[in-house]
Structure formats: C-alpha cells, structure tokens
Amino acid sequence: MAKTKSDRDSSDSFQCDCGPKTTCKVESILTIDDRGQMVLPKDVRDRANIKSGDKLALISWEKEGSICCFALMKVENLSGMISDVLSPLMNNTGA
Template sequence: MTKPSCRVEAILTIDERGQMVLPKDVRERANMKPGDKLALVSWEKDDGVCCLALLKTEHLSGMVKDVLAPLMNSTGE
C-alpha cells in the first residue's frame, strides 16, 4: 500500500470571471472526466478561509463516515 502524501500540484490563476483551470496532467492522474462532481471543502483560520480542497463526491460519503464514526463511538451510542 502506498503511503498517503500531500504536495503542491500546480499554481492556479483565477480569471476575471472567477474561474480557474485544473491542469490536464492533474485531471488525468485523478481520473477526472467531464461531468464529474467535486465537493469544495474549506478550512477557516483567523476569521478567514485559509485552505481549500476538492474531493470527488463519489468518495465523500466514505470520508464523512470515517470522520464521524470515532465521534459517534465516543458518545457511547
């Protein structure tokens, strides 16, 4: 099993319409196709958003379960 890693994939520019383009090589490695749905997740720090992440929605429910399961177990339910 490969160890999870985090890295800067690209530097994106937001255009005057508020749009940005994910580089083709990143889309290909992530197996992203036209019509795919992504969830935008934000983290706030010091009264503002400091980090953004994109998650494929097909993986979102499993991730939510992984996060909530320990919380549910800690409440004794």
C-alpha cells in the same frame, strides 16, 4: 493499499485511500480569472480520473472567521471521507 493507475483506469468505483500516513504535495499553481474560474491541468485531471461533467466538492477549513485552506474531492468519494471522520467522533460520544 493504494491502487495503481491501471487499477483506476479499469474501474469507475475507485475509492481514495488517503489517510494519516499519506503525503500531500503542491501539484500546480492555479490562476483564478475575473469570473472565478480556474483550470485543472490535464495531467492532474488524468491522474485523478476527473472527466468532463464530474462533480467536485469544495471542502474548506476556517480559522478566525476566514477560510484558510480548501481542497477539492470527487463527490463520489465524499461519503467515505465523511464516514471516516464521523465514525471516531460517534464512538467517543457513546452514541
């Protein structure tokens, strides 16, 4: 069950509930400057509970030797995602 905004605001231990039945949408269009920097809009930072100093992981997908897609994820949520992805793979190998 997804947590509400009030749940996220009251706890720093918010865990993402993303999964196969969640939806993706374009939040905004970002411009990259000459130094490779971009700005996440304040409303997106607020809803994602991203604060100054937080670390984000850049996750990429590669196709035919080039990165075709990427996503940002808070580092503290990364271990859960890795576990969710690797667990089915480990179960299928008989390990």
